[in-house]
Amino acid sequence: MNHSSSEQTEYAARPQIRLTNLCAGFDGTAIVQIDSLEIASGEFVSLVGPSGCGKSTLLRIIAQLLAPASGELEISKPKDRRAIRTGFVFQDPTLLPWRTAAANIRLPGELEQSSVSSSRVHELAELVGLSQDDLQKRPAALSGGMKMRVSLARALVLQPDLLLLDEPFAAVDDLLRQQLQADVFRIQKNLGVTTVMVTHNVTEAVCMSDRVITLGGSPATITSVTTVQLDRSVEMRSTPEFGATIGRILEALRPPRCSVNES
Amino acid sequence: MSWARAFILVGSGLLPLLVLVAAATAWHLAIDVFDIPPYIVPRPVSVLESLRTMRVELTEATVRTAVAALSGLAISTAIGTAVAFAFAQSSVIRRAFYPYAILFQTVPVIAIAPLIILTFGRGFHSVTLVAIVISIFPIVTNTTTGLLQIDNQLHELFRLHGATWWQTLWKLRLPSALPWMISGIRIASGVAVVGAIVGEFFVGSSQPGLGAWIQRKTASADLPALYATIVASTALGVGVFAALTWAGDTVLRRWFGTRLDGSPFQG
Secondary structure, eight states: OOOOHHHHHHHHHSEEEEEEEEEEEETTEEEEEEEEEEEETTOEEEEEOOTTSSHHHHHHHHTTSSOOSEEEEEEOOOTTOSSOOEEEEOSSOOOOTTSOHHHHHHHHHHHTTOOOOHHHHHHHHHHHTOOHHHHTSOGGGSOHHHHHHHHHHHHHTTOOSEEEEESTTTTSOHHHHHHHHHHHHHHHHHHTOEEEEEESOHHHHHHHOSEEEEEETTTBEEEEEEEOOOOOOTGGGGSHHHHHHHHHHHHHHSOTTOOOOOO | OOHHHHHHHHHHHHHHHHHHHHHHHHHHHHHHHTTOOTTTSOOHHHHHHHHHHTHHHHHHHHHHHHHHHHHHHHHHHHHHHHHHHHHHHOHHHHHHHHHHHHHHHTSOHHHHHHHHHHHHOSSHHHHHHHHHHHHHHHHHHHHHHHHHOOOHHHHHHHHHTTOOHHHHIIIIIHHHHHHHHHHHHHHHHHHHHHHHHHHHHHHGGGSOSHHHHHHHHHHTTOHHHHHHHHHHHHHHHHHHHHHHHHHHHHHHHHHHSBOTTSOBOOO
16 A cells, blocks of 8 residues: 555644653663654554563553653544543453453453443454354464454454554464464554554564654664555565665664674 | 273273282282281271271261361361452562461471360361361462462553453452462362361360271271271362362363363363
């Protein structure tokens, strides 16, 4: 999908998340320092960086699971909603083992006292690629990929304004990862939900997002912002443009004054 | 079905039985070879004979002991779970009392039983109390661990959706702790039987369970009867443990779709 410049302006015109002079850390040590970051409504942004650079911390701040040490986080909520709704997909499926897939998908509704109809569960199952049979199974009887799909359906059940993904495909094998990446990409475009994904996989970030933001250094700061203007077909992956985009991002991830042996 | 497979299937029950027969034969022969008098070691046949003649009394005694042990276990489960809840709710309570829960586990039941009987008198209640004292700690420690060992990401998920304290307890902590609790009750069931027998041993004839029989038959040096009582005690211990393992497995299969060891249950 090619984003025209008019779409880009539209994004910029309605930022949904705005981080200003935000600093996060533990016990007085800064881990992440973000001077300014705006994420537009409907945009898919990936945060890429080395392990332990604080990208997951940043995601948890956006989810309001953690409070920043200083600075500001603004999330604008839609007019018709009392509060911002967030869907979160964790690195592990994070399902309740004693509940069926369907009951796991319903959980956010129960916790927020917002009823989830069974037709809504079925609609989601279809969207993420779960069969009616899978819905009645407990996690122990589902494969890793199916569990991830249940986790994704659960994150979407309350029609979130914000979808946050924390290295969602780190624990699945290569083939399945590509499939899930394509599915999440399609679903995100369908729903138009503002999405922030944390990953250490540059290819994954380029295949899925509108913008790739790299983090690095100590404390971690934004080292590059790359707008991805490629269509996301499988053929695209073998084009020089694809390779060049990945190369640019890898360059930004390279630690300063330290040569990395690329093989 | 191949011969090897048939042999394994039959053998799984047959082998332990063969060992038993071999051991009894060796026991029988050893008495002849070393000329051991029956007041030191009785013959396996006379133990079997005692089991037959004493079957009514032994069954009665076993039932009494079972009732005391299971009452103790039930009360232990109720109190132990409540204590574990208190431990899981407050780190101050936990830090203050948890060391004693561990410490009490190491006090031998044989030392505490006479004290309980001296304090609370001879009777069923004291026997049950000994069973409670010995069986409560595995339940407290296991359930506390279960209530506290909550997956961090699941906890974040609950917080993300603004779960109340009650929702977190009811929908997350309690079900997560269930396998731990079941495993604690299973361990406790074995020691509750030991506790009841030790209690009866000290209470004596006013509470004629297996413990009282052991005490009486030791005093009268009726060795075949003593051996028969030991067989009944072991059978009770194994029976209670097996019953609770089955019950625990059934509960887990219903609620989790997994077995006690966490392996998936299909079908």
